[in-house]
Every structure is written in C-alpha cells, then in structure tokens.
Amino acid sequence: xxxxxxxxxxxxxxxxxxxxxxxxxxxxxxxxxxxxxxxxxxxxxxxxxxxxxxxxxxxxxxxxxxxxxxxxxxxxxxxxxxxxxxxxxxxxxxxxxxxxxxxxxxxxxxxxxxxxxxxxxxxxxxxxxxxxxxxxxxxxxxxxxxxxxxxxxxxxxxxxxxxxxxxxxxxxxxxxxxxxxxxxxxxxxxxxxxxxxxxxxxxxxxxxxxxxxxxxxxxxxxxxxxxxxxxxxxxxxxxxxxxxxxxxxxxxxxxxxxxxxxxxxxxxxxxxxxxxxxxxxxxxxxxxxxxxxxxxxxxxxxxxxxxxxxxxxxxxxxxxxxxxxxxxxxxxxxxxxxxxxxxxxxxxxxxxxxxxxxxxxxxxxxxxxxxxxxxxxxxxxxxxxxxxxxxxxxxxxxxxxxxxxxxxxxxxxxxxxxxxxxxxxxxx
Numbered sequence: 001x002x003x004x005x006x007x008x009x010x011x012x013x014x015x016x017x018x019x020x021x022x023x024x025x026x027x028x029x030x031x032x033x034x035x036x037x038x039x040x041x042x043x044x045x046x047x048x049x050x051x052x053x054x055x056x057x058x059x060x061x062x063x064x065x066x067x068x069x070x071x072x073x074x075x076x077x078x079x080x081x082x083x084x085x086x087x088x089x090x091x092x093x094x095x096x097x098x099x100x101x102x103x104x105x106x107x108x109x110x111x112x113x114x115x116x117x118x119x120x121x122x123x124x125x126x127x128x129x130x131x132x133x134x135x136x137x138x139x140x141x142x143x144x145x146x147x148x149x150x151x152x153x154x155x156x157x158x159x160x161x162x163x164x165x166x167x168x169x170x171x172x173x174x175x176x177x178x179x180x181x182x183x184x185x186x187x188x189x190x191x192x193x194x195x196x197x198x199x200x201x202x203x204x205x206x207x208x209x210x211x212x213x214x215x216x217x218x219x220x221x222x223x224x225x226x227x228x229x230x231x232x233x234x235x236x237x238x239x240x241x242x243x244x245x246x247x248x249x250x251x252x253x254x255x256x257x258x259x260x261x262x263x264x265x266x267x268x269x270x271x272x273x274x275x276x277x278x279x280x281x282x283x284x285x286x287x288x289x290x291x292x293x294x295x296x297x298x299x300x301x302x303x304x305x306x307x308x309x310x311x312x313x314x315x316x317x318x319x320x321x322x323x324x325x326x327x328x329x330x331x332x333x334x335x336x337x338x339x340x341x342x343x344x345x346x347x348x349x350x351x352x353x354x355x356x357x358x359x360x361x362x363x364x365x366x367x368x369x370x371x372x373x374x375x376x377x378x379x380x381x382x383x384x385x386x387x388x389x390x391x392x393x394x395x396x397x398x399x400x401x402x403x404x405x406x407x408x409x410x411x412x413x414x415x416x417x418x419x420x421x422x423x424x425x426x427x428x
Contacts, residue, residue: 008283020289046326048333058336062324066344066351067314071168071323081146083136086162090169091302097133099150099160099175100124106302108169111242113302115193117257117270123173123298124189125275126155156186170299170319177275177294182287185277187255188296190246194239194269199256200307202232202316205419207309207372210256211266219264226264228253228274234316235271238307247299247316251275273298309372310348317350345380348373349414357423358397364389364423366397371414381410381422389425397423 009019045062052058063069086093094103101122104113114121119128133152139161140147147163161174175188199210210229211217219226231254235246248254257268275296278284288294299319303311328336342351350370357363371377381387386408391400400423403410408427414420 007279009285010283016285017289020285024289042324042326043329047329048331049328050332050334050336051328051330052336058328059325060328060336062326064321064324065314065317066342066349067347069318071318081138081141081148083138083148086146086148086164088164088166088168091164091171093162093164093171095136095148095150095162096127096129096131097136097150098125098127098130098152098154099158099162100127100129101162102129104171104300104302106242109242109302109304111302112193113242113244115191115269117189117191117268120189120191120270122190122192122300123160123175124191125158125186126189127152130154156181169301170315171301172319173298173300175275175296175298177296178292180287180290180292181276181294183278183281183284185279186275187272188275188298189270189272190237190244191270192237192244194237194242194244196267197237197239197243197269198307199235199237199266199271200309200312201229201235201254202313203230204232205370206417207313210264212264215266217266224264225261227259227261228255228279230254231273233320234312236307236312237269237271238303238305239269240306241304243303243305243307245301245303245312245315246271246273247301247319248273249297249320251296310350313350313370313372339384341384342367343382346377349377349379352419364391364425366393367422367424368395368419369412369414369422370419371416374416376416377414379412379414381412381424382408383424383426385427387424388427391423393421393423395419395421397421 009016046060049060084095086095090107092105092107093101095101101114104122106113121128132154133150137149139149143166145163145165147161150160152158156177157179159176159178163172200207201210208218212219212221214221231248231251234248235254237244251273253274255272257265257270259265273296276288276294278286301315350372351367352370353366353368355366357366387405387410390403390405390410392403393400403412403422410424412420412422
C-alpha cells in the first residue's frame with residue numbers, strides 16, 4: 001500500500017512526519033473497514049445456514065481458500081511441553097527465554113533443521129544461546145494446541161509465542177517487539193542445516209530464484225540491488241535433500257546470508273527477516289516515527305527434497321488465511337452440510353482474489369487465478385449455479401475479452417507462472 005516511497009520518504013514537498021501520519025491514517029481506515037466487513041459477514045453467513053436438526057448449538061467453518069483442507073479442530077492431544085521444550089508427533093523443539101529456537105528436530109524426516117551461522121540460530125534477534133528473560137510461560141495446553149511464551153529485554157524488549165498443534169505439521173511463531181527502534185536494521189535470523197541451499201521467494205506476482213542470471217537465477221548480474229529482497233507470503237530454502245518453508249504475514253523484506261547491495265550471497269544457509277530499519281541512513285522515516293509496537297507472525301514447515309512451489313504457497317496461504325468459525329443462527333439459504341461457490345478441475349491453480357467487480361456486483365464477480373507451475377495448463381472453472389457469461393480481463397478490470405463457455409463452465413488456458421483475471425456472471 002505504501003511501496004512507492006516508504007523506503008525513502010524523501011519527497012521535496014511532503015515531510016517525513018506528514019508521510020508517516022498519512023500511512024497511519026490510511027492503515028486505520030483500511031483496518032476499520034475490513035474488520036467491520038469481516039465481523040458482519042461472518043455473522044450474516046451464520047444467519048443464512050440451516051441449523052442441524054436436533055442440535056441446540058451448531059457452528060459453521062468457512063475455508064477462504066480454493067482447496068479442501070483440514071486445520072484447527074478438537075481432537076485428542078499428543079503434545080508434550082516443559083518450560084524450554086515443546087513436542088508433538090512431528091517435532092521436538094528447544095526454545096530459550098529470549099525466543100530463539102536452538103534446536104528443531106524433524107521426527108518424520110529424522111533431521112535436525114537448525115545449524116547456527118555467525119552464532120545465530122532460528123527466530124534469532126541476535127541473542128544466540130543467551131537465556132536472559134522471564135521464565136517461559138506455558139499457555140493454552142489443550143487438546144488442540146500448546147504455546148510457549150518468552151519475554152525478554154535482550155537484545156531488545158520483545159515477546160515470542162511458539163505454538164505447536166496436534167496432528168498438524170505447522171510451527172507458528174508470533175513475534176512482538178515492544179520498544180521503539182533506531183535506524184539500525186533489526187532482523188530475525190533463520191540459520192538452517194542445509195548444504196548448497198537455494199532460496200525461492202515471492203515477489204509481487206512472481207516467485208523468484210535468489211541467484212543472479214549467470215547462476216541460473218532471476219536477478220540481474222549488474223545494475224542490481226540485492227541486499228534486501230522482497231519476502232511477501234513466503235520464502236523457501238532447500239537443498240537436494242531437505243528444506244524449510246517460512247510463511248511470512250507481516251514483514252516486507254529479507255536478506256540472504258551476508259548479501260550486500262551489490263553482492264547476492266547465494267551459498268549461506270541463513271535468511272534474515274527484516275523487522276524494522278532505516279536502511280539508507282539519509283532517507284526514510286526516522287525511528288519508526290516513534291512507534292513502539294511491531295508484530296511479525298511467521299510459520300515454519302520442514303520438508304523433504306527440493307523446493308515445490310505449490311507446497312510453499314499452500315502452506316503460506318493456509319497459515320495466513322485461517323478457517324473462519326461462527327455460530328449458526330438458522331436460516332434457509334444454505335442446508336448446513338457443505339457449500340462451495342466455485343470449483344476447479346486442477347487444485348494446483350490458486351485463486352488469488354475473489355471479489356465483486358470494481359463497478360459493483362452487477363458487473364460480475366472478479367476472479368484472479370495464479371498458475372505457479374512451470375507448465376501451461378487448462379482448467380475448468382465451475383460454479384454452484386451455471387456461469388452464463390465469462391470474460392478474460394486485465395488486472396485493473398478493463399479490456400474484457402469473451403471466453404467461450406461449455407455447459408455453464410469456463411475452460412481457461414493458464415500460462416506458466418502467470419496471473420490471470422476473469423469476470424464471471426452467474427445464473428440467478
């Protein structure tokens with residue numbers, strides 16, 4: 001939302017303070033609108049679904065993604081926890097009072113995933129093996145999940161919550177920085193036990209290999225800037241045998257190893273997620289404009305073999321788009337069993353956006369689809385009622401071109417690594 005100038009904030013007519021105030025005001029307006037829409041929509045859907053016959057109380061679960069999934073639910077627990085370790089059937093994790101993961105043992109793949117670099121471990125603000133802080137708290141030890149909460153003033157005032165789930169291979173990390181920061185970059189290091197690693201990460205509408213073109217990557221060999229790379233929803237670091245997906249909800253940038261502005265470090269098995277900084281000291285908003293609260297939510301998933309784009313994007317989207325649960329009030333629009341607005345013949349095509357047209361719902365439903373695979377593919381899009389008109393359109397919803405329909409379904413050719421936007425009209 002702020003990307004045109006947030007790195008520098010050095011316009012000749014708008015002061016840095018004015019820029020910071022505008023960003024905060026804009027964020028508040030967006031949050032108020034989205035939070036209200038979310039709350040009202042979740043409640044309204046509960047009013048439209050029929051109650052389960054014979055039950056006093058029932059709930060629905062809404063999956064905002066376009067593939068079937070299983071996530072948080074109530075089932076018997078196999079979680080083990082102490083004041084510095086946490087364990088389920090997938091992992092055994094050691095955790096310091098300063099919020100650092102010093103060991104992450106993957107039981108399924110029989111692999112220690114952490115290997116320190118420059119004395120830094122995983123989710124490491126710079127503490128290494130330091131253990132100064134309040135006693136670790138055990139939170140929410142239940143049938144579904146268990147969390148450890150670390151609180152420390154070292155190296156800065158912060159809290160970290162680490163959560164494991166029964167029958168889920170996702171590791172969730174909630175980081176909270178609780179003080180104002182100066183210009184020096186503050187990063188969370190992730191040092192991994194990998195040899196000859198490769199990094200893939202999401203840019204705006206693209207997934208890039210973090211190497212220069214000369215080495216088979218996507219970054220220019222000259223006239224580039226490679227100290228901070230966009231992170232967006234995820235980064236994946238893998239070697240030939242193992243790897244790690246890092247899902248990222250909040251941070252914008254990351255650094256690979258000891259990269260500089262002109263040299264991309266593509267051999268060190270370490271990522272540094274940027275929490276805050278005034279990267280170019282003469283530019284940018286000074287000292288975070290006085291803010292003293294920052295959230296950075298992340299999730300980890302070790303995996304076997306090399307990078308798989310669909311596995312990475314699915315993991316990140318499932319972490320960042322949780323199931324929505326709400327009490328059913330009782331209605332007649334939906335029968336209370338199962339409902340899906342659209343279905344895809346190929347679940348490996350990702351619906352990136354689904355919304356009313358900018359001109360209003362009367363001008364159709366806009367669907368943005370991302371084919372993250374290396375090959376072109378043809379998919380069939382069906383709806384719960386027949387599609388009566390379909391158009392291919394630009395991402396700004398102009399220059400519509402008719403897409404032929406077959407028996408109320410749309411067949412679309414998706415280019416490899418491409419985002420496509422469609423305008424759809426459903427039978428009433």
